[in-house]
Amino acid sequence: METEKKKSILSGIQPTGVFTLGNYLGAIRNWKSMQDEFDCAYFVADLHSLTVRQDPADLKKRSLDAYRMLLASGLDPEKNLMFIQSHVPAHAELGWILSCYSLFGELSRMTQFKDKSAKHEDNINAGLFDYPALMAADILLYQADLVPVGADQTQHLEFTRDVANRFNGLYGDVFKIPEGYYGKTGARVMSLQDPTKKMSKSDTNQNAFISILDDPKVIVNKFKRAVTDSETEVAFREGKDGINNLMGIYSAVTGKSMDEITQEFAGKGYGDFKIAVGEAVVEELRPIQEEYARLLTEKDYVEACYKKGAETAAYVAGKTLSKVKKKVGLLPPAK
Ligand code: TYM
Numbered sequence: 001m002e003t004e005k006k007k008s009i010l011s012g013i014q015p016t017g018v019f020t021l022g023n024y025l026g027a028i029r030n031w032k033s034m035q036d037e038f039d040c041a042y043f044v045a046d047l048h049s050l051t052v053r054q055d056p057a058d059l060k061k062r063s064l065d066a067y068r069m070l071l072a073s074g075l076d077p078e079k080n081l082m083f084i085q086s087h088v089p090a091h092a093e094l095g096w097i098l099s100c101y102s103l104f105g106e107l108s109r110m111t112q113f114k115d116k117s118a119k120h121e122d123n124i125n126a127g128l129f130d131y132p133a134l135m136a137a138d139i140l141l142y143q144a145d146l147v148p149v150g151a152d153q154t155q156h157l158e159f160t161r162d163v164a165n166r167f168n169g170l171y172g173d174v175f176k177i178p179e180g181y182y183g184k185t186g187a188r189v190m191s192l193q194d195p196t197k198k199m200s201k202s203d204t205n206q207n208a209f210i211s212i213l214d215d216p217k218v219i220v221n222k223f224k225r226a227v228t229d230s231e232t233e234v235a236f237r238e239g240k241d242g243i244n245n246l247m248g249i250y251s252a253v254t255g256k257s258m259d260e261i262t263q264e265f266a267g268k269g270y271g272d273f274k275i276a277v278g279e280a281v282v283e284e285l286r287p288i289q290e291e292y293a294r295l296l297t298e299k300d301y302v303e304a305c306y307k308k309g310a311e312t313a314a315y316v317a318g319k320t321l322s323k324v325k326k327k328v329g330l331l332p333p334a335k
Contacts, residue, residue, distance in 0.1 A: 009038045009181075010144035012045040012085065012135075015059065015066035016052070017201035018211040021281060024073070024288075025186030025252045026150030032074045034148065041081040041142050041313065042070060047092060048085070048135070051128040052120055052202075067306055069212065072292035081316070083309030085138065090317035094137035095130075097324060101167055102133045102159075111155055136160040140175045141317040148181040151188040152198055171327040175320075185252035192226040195241035213289060216282040223278035224271075234265035234273045243270070246277050253280045 011031060013023060031042055044066045049059060063084055070082060085091050107113065107129055117124040127134075135156050139147055140163075147157055157180040164175040191197045193208040203209050207225050214222070228242040236247050236258040247261050250273075256264070265273045295302060325332070 006037070006039045007145040008143060009034055009040040009146050009148060010042070010139055010142045010178075011148050012043045012048075012138055013066065013070075014045045014049045015062040016049050016054075017062065018065070018213050019069055019073075020189070020199050020201045021210040021212065021249065021285075022150065022186075022189035022199035023201070024212050024285075025189050025249065026152075026183065027148060028070070028073045028075075029186065029252075030148045030181070030183045031080075035076060035079045038146070040079070041083075041144070041316075042075060043082065043088075043138070043309075043313070044070070044084045045135075045138070046084055046086050047095075048131060051125065051131055052116065053123055064302070068295045068302055069288075069292060071302065071305065072288050072295055073212075074288070074291075077305040077309065081142075081309055081312055082305060083313040084306050087306065087310035088313045088317055090141055090314065090321045091134065091137055094141055094317075094321055094324060095134035097328060098137050098140075098163055098167070099130050099133040101163055102130070102136075106159060106162065107132060109155075110159070112152070132156050132159045133163070136163045139178050140164055141320045142313075143176040143320060144178045145176060146181040147178050148183070150186075150198075151182060154180060167324075174323055174327055183252075185248060189249060189252075190241065190245040192222055192242075192245075195227060195245045210281060212285050213292060214285075216286075219282050219285070220275060220278035223274045223281070226274060228270050228274075232269055233262075234268070234270070235262050246274065250277045250280060253277075253284045 009031075011027060013019065013027065019028065031040065034040055044063050046059065046063045067082070067084060071077065075082060110132055113129055113131065116128055120128075136159060139160050149157065157178065161177055164177050168174055189199045191199050191203060191208040192210070193205050199209045201209060201211070207222050210219055210222055223246070226242060226246060228246070229240055231240070234243060234247065236244050247258055250256065250261055251258060265276075
């Protein structure tokens with residue numbers, strides 16, 4: 001009997017700071033749960049980070065830290081293809097080719113572009129605008145079936161599908177059309193200080209986000225300070241953005257439903273609830289923090305992992321890139 005081919009998964013994360021609880025619950029935790037069932041590729045999207053001005057020494061350090069954090073989060077480099085984006089030149093090459101199939105109008109509509117250009121008015125660069133073409137290249141190079149991301153990336157995924165369809169329409173079936181994969185809980189973790197905004201690692205207010213390496217005491221304190229409302233009931237309903245967010249986090253971490261959470265905290269105040277959320281998050285993150293600390297002493301191992309990852313990724317991505325170059329009519333180099 002023919003064995004069924006595993007579906008392929010690809011996802012990436014920018015090394016713009018220590019990962020947040022949002023990154024973890026929205027993406028990385030799902031990546032981990034997929035590693036046995038699927039063929040997975042995960043990478044540190046350092047080229048994407050250049051769209052916002054970075055301190056070079058800092059970026060270099062954060063890229064290594066980010067790779068180590070992926071390992072510490074339980075992703076196994078023997079089971080998954082794990083690499084750093086800039087180590088695989090095919091990403092930049094296909095990114096360029098796909099920019100030539102991306103339309104000004106559709107790129108202008110991207111929410112992330114609008115948000116980031118408002119935030120960095122002095123540096124609205126072409127890379128920021130073209131960001132989705134590079135992201136499409138990341139995904140399409142590996143012929144991914146599924147892309148596990150948080151809800152904030154939906155628009156970029158739709159764009160990827162549009163570009164892939166446009167390209168396939170012109171040249172035949174070159175790219176697999178990927179689907180987004182969103183976890184049941186945690187797909188949109190909001191800021192603890194402004195629960196109408198997503199939790200982000202680049203937020204200037206440290207109390208707005210939980211880093212996965214925050215000290216346990218800091219985590220509980222940040223939850224204690226989380227913005228809620230003037231009511232007292234722990235219940236999930238419209239208008240209670242802060243409580244809804246905390247319930248979402250607690251549910252993602254404990255597996256309890258919203259009703260169960262409401263019952264658990266019936267008659268208790270927000271104070272008790274916030275502490276419980278903080279403590280549950282501390283327990284969830286504890287093994288990651290311990291493994292991260294251990295990996296700090298395993299420099300050679302970490303380096304060997306991303307070296308091997310880049311070699312395999314270059315091979316896989318190279319196959320798609322060659323096909324693309326041939327289709328669009330680029331003359332192959334002489335042998
Ligand atoms: P990035 O680095 O902003 O975030 C990495 C992942 O974390 C998810 N995420 C969240 N999920 C829930 N709640 C939040 N508050 C939250 N904040 C972030 C993101 O949805 C993402 O899944 N463009 C991507 C990186 C990228 C990529 C790719 C992803 C580059 N190429 C190819 C997938 C496939 C980004 O900036 O993610």
